[in-house]
Amino acid sequence: MLDEIDKKLLQHYQRGFPILARPYEEIGGQLGLPENEVIERFRRLSNEGLISRIGPVLNHSLLGVSSLVALAIPLDMIDSVAEIINSYEEVNHNYLREHYYNLWFVVTARSAQRLDEVIREIEDQSGAAALILPMEKNFHIDLGFKLWQSAQTS
Amino acid sequence: MxxxxxxxxxxxxxxxxxxxxxxxxxxxxxxxxxxxxxxxxxxxxxDEVIKRLGVVVKHKKLGYVANAMVVWNVDDSIVHEIGDKLAAEPAVTLCYQRPRRLPHWPYNLFTMIHGKERQVVFGELQEIRQRLKLDCDFDVLFSSKCFKQRGARYF
Missing domain, CATH: 1.10.10 (Arc Repressor Mutant, subunit A)
Structure with a gap:
């Protein structure tokens, strides 16, 4: 079970993680905890699979070229096509969704040429024509994911 | 150095x-x-190369299992205005404009809404449509399986 401190660690430090020599000590100071307890709690939350990492969320549009891609794949072929898609280092998200276009994934590459190449290869191997849907404009500022009203406002 | x-x-x-x-x-x-x-x-x-630095949670593990991509066919003349309004909605966690691919794909605005149950997501969606007076075509694509989810790698 998560206690109030766990909830604060999960909610309040999604952005603005301290960039100074002892960040966990800084967080401990804010929450009234010793540094080693902050580290141990983050380690436990990570081991329980609630945290994927403490690190940067990068701006794709400044670092590389990326696109959302959708394919319509017969259900009995989904797992094998998903495996092909996942085998690319350039693919970071891949979801099955309930729609005619049912496989949705994000390809991020260092160059437009490599992006095209990956999508082309996936089309060839899956036998499906891809919907290629690059971002044209972002309207949303990434503030992290709001988990609890109480931890958010406290 | x-x-x-x-x-x-x-x-x-x-x-x-x-x-x-x-x-x-x-x-x-x-x-x-x-x-x-x-x-x-x-x-x-x-420089905003890093959009945020901190904890990246696995929302599914935290109980947010209803993950909906809600797509909208918004008239081009008001897409920026509607995009800003949708992005400001607390329930919306992403809001992007993307190209239509006619005739297969008529939608040009993409939002994500996460909830603990589908009913809650539909409720949020209904409220948003009423509040913003959105009567355009839309579709809701719930995810039923995650094959891969991690940060993008560049090197």
Missing amino acids: AISTDQLIKTIQDGLPLCPRPYAQIAEQLEATEQEVIDAIADLVE
């Missing part, structure tokens, strides 16, 4: 180490000083 941005991102993209002095540990790998790493990361945040 200046730290190479490529090397720094490669070293931190999978996460900071969970130890008392994470930036010193990164500095060791990069043969730089702790202060140089701290300054370089602060610069990347300042």
Whole structure:
């Protein structure tokens, strides 16, 4: 079970993680905890699979070229096509969704040429024509994911 | 000595180490000083190469299992206005404009809404449509399986 401190660690430090020599000590100071307890709690939350990492969320549009891609794949072929898609280092998200276009994934590459190449290869191997849907404009500022009203406002 | 941005991102993209002095540990790998790493990361945040630095949660594991991509066919003349309004809705966690691919795909605005149950997501969606007086075509694509989810890798 998560206690109030766990909830604060999960909610309040999604952005603005301290960039100074002892960040966990800084967080401990804010929450009234010793540094080693902050580290141990983050380690436990990570081991329980609630945290994927403490690190940067990068701006794709400044670092590389990326696109959302959708394919319509017969259900009995989904797992094998998903495996092909996942085998690319350039693919970071891949979801099955309930729609005619049912496989949705994000390809991020260092160059437009490599992006095209990956999508082309996936089309060839899956036998499906891809919907290629690059971002044209972002309207949303990434503030992290709001988990609890109480931890958010406290 | 200046730290190479490529090397720094490669070293931190999978996460900071969970130890008392994470930036010193990164500095060791990069043969730089702790202060140089701290300054370089602060610069990347300042320049918005890093959109945010901190905890990346697995929302599904935390009970947010209803993950809906809601797509809208918004008239081009008002897409920026509607995009800003949708992005400001508390329930909306992403809001992007993307190209239509006619005739197969008529939608040009993409939003994500996460909830603990589908009913809650539909409720939020209904309220948003009423509040913003959105009568355009839309569709809701719930995810039923996650095959892969991690941060993008560049190197």
